[in-house]
Every structure is written in structure tokens, then in C-alpha cells.
Amino acid sequence: MGLWEKYVVPPLISCACSTKPIMKQRAKIVPKARGRVLEIGCGSGTNFDYYxxxxxxxxxxxxxxxxxxxxxxxxxxxxxxxxxxDFIEAGAEAVPLDDASVDTVVITFVLCTIPDWEGALKEARRVLKPDGQVLFSEHGLAPDEGVAKWQRRIEPVWKPLAGGCHLTRDTGEMLKAAGFAVDEMDTMYLPNTPKIAGFCSWGSARAA
Known part of the structure; x- marks a missing residue:
């Protein structure tokens, strides 16, 4: 791990992920969590106050x-x-919890950075109870081709500077590919946020 990743990226990500528009997104879904909850990528604890x-x-x-x-x-x-x-220092690709052991999985603004997102969502599905749900809010690929074009152009430069953050991942399609059924999903461009990083989707999903 280089000096940038060790000393600059953590506070940079904490700041970027706690802007007013993003905090409003967190407030829309985190309070819905119930029971035994797994939060993937808790970061600096930005969501804790919303539970x-x-x-x-x-x-x-x-x-x-x-x-x-x-x-x-x-x-x-x-x-x-x-x-x-219960703090768990581990990657989302290998969650040290039993099968069908949690009621809610919370995923907020982390799928963009996880290298093996397929493995992470597979693990989320494994630990989720049959009647459990995933609550998510993520930024990603914009539906407007003009914006999406710039996302694809900028992403190679953006990723190393922003801790591996991808601009072009499609949250809904990722969840479906991992075996989830999306129960509800809303989308919008976040206000006061550059469009290349501001297209957001949020909602809930369950194991299909």
C-alpha cells in the first residue's frame, strides 16, 4: 500500500462520502435495517447515526x-x-459469518470500490436469511449517453485517485446478476454533485 492509499485516501473518501446529498441518501434507507445487520464497508461509521x-x-x-x-x-x-x-476487519468477498445468519445487509456507496463485486454480492446472498433484505444506495452508470461517455473516459484516471472507485457500474444489474430480485429502486442525479459521479440508485432487494 502506497502513501497515497494509506494516508490520503481514507480521509478523502470519508469526506466525499459524507456530503449533504449523500447523507440524505443514507437517511432514506439505513433506518429501515432490522435485526442482525451486516453493513458492507462501514468506512468511518458514517451510517451509524441513521440506524x-x-x-x-x-x-x-x-x-x-x-x-x-x-x-x-x-x-x-x-x-x-x-x-x-461487532467490528470485522475483512473484505466483503469473504465474510466470516454463518449462512443465513443476518436479517439485513446494508450496502451504501461501496460497490463502486470493491474489486470483486461479484464475490461480495455472492457473500451477501449467502449470509442473508431467506426472508431477509438488502438495502442499498449507490452511485454508478448514468442513463444519459452523454454523461456515460464522460464516465467511461474519466474512470481510468478517477480510480487510482479515489481508492478504486468505478463510475460505470450499474447497481441494479449487478444485484440481478448476483441472484437478487430488486423489490424497489429509485434513481436521481444528486444535487450539487458532478453528474459523472452523481447518478444514484437506491432501494431494496431480496434473494430471488
Whole structure:
């Protein structure tokens, strides 16, 4: 890991993923989580304040970056989560939880960066109970060809600077390819955000 990835990317990503438009997106889906919850890529704990504490039995906060987990632990302590968060320093491609063991999987603004997104979603499907749900909010490929063209042009430069973030991934299609049925999905361009990074989709899905 280079100096950029170790020291610059974590605070840069934390800042970028906590802008006002993105925080509003988080607020639309995170409070719907129930029971035993797996959050894929908890980062610095940006979502923690949006969970309905009384509806959460255990929150498994999965994050591959030790630096991010350190920040997330601090956020959890400040919000009074006590011992109901189980921090797991691991990648989403190999989740150390039992099959059919969680009620909700929360995925917010992380699918763009996971190298093996197919493996990550396969693991999400494995650990999800048959009646469980995935709650998601992600940015990705725009439907407008003019915007999509620029996304494809800029992505090779964007990725190394933004911690591996892809601009051209299609969240709905990714979920379907991984064996999920999308129950509901809304989309929009986020306000005050460049269109190449601001096309957002959010909603819920279940194992098909």
C-alpha cells in the first residue's frame, strides 16, 4: 500500500462520502435495517447515526481498512452503541459469518470500490436469511449517453485517485446478476454533485 492509499485516501473518501446529498441518501434507507445487520464497508461509521437503535440486535460492521475501523470505533463510542457493534476487519468477498445468519445487509456507496463485486454480492446472498433484505444506495452508470461517455473516459484516471472507485457500474444489474430480485429502486442525479459521479440508485432487494 502506497502513501497515497494509506494516508490520503481514507480521509478523502470519508469526506466525499459524507456530503449533504449523500447523507440524505443514507437517511432514506439505513433506518429501515432490522435485526442482525451486516453493513458492507462501514468506512468511518458514517451510517451509524441513521440506524434505528431499538430495531438493531447486532450490527456487524465489515471493513477491510484498519484505519477506517479505528475511525468507526470512535464514531460508535460517541453515539453510544455500546457493545452492539461487532467490528470485522475483512473484505466483503469473504465474510466470516454463518449462512443465513443476518436479517439485513446494508450496502451504501461501496460497490463502486470493491474489486470483486461479484464475490461480495455472492457473500451477501449467502449470509442473508431467506426472508431477509438488502438495502442499498449507490452511485454508478448514468442513463444519459452523454454523461456515460464522460464516465467511461474519466474512470481510468478517477480510480487510482479515489481508492478504486468505478463510475460505470450499474447497481441494479449487478444485484440481478448476483441472484437478487430488486423489490424497489429509485434513481436521481444528486444535487450539487458532478453528474459523472452523481447518478444514484437506491432501494431494496431480496434473494430471488
Amino acid at each position: 434505528a437503535h431499538n430495531d438493531i440486535e447486532t450490527l456487524y460492521a465489515l471493513e477491510p481498512s484498519g484505519g477506517m475501523i479505528k475511525r468507526a470505533r470512535k464514531a460508535a463510542a460517541e453515539l453510544g452503541w455500546g457493545n452492539r457493534i
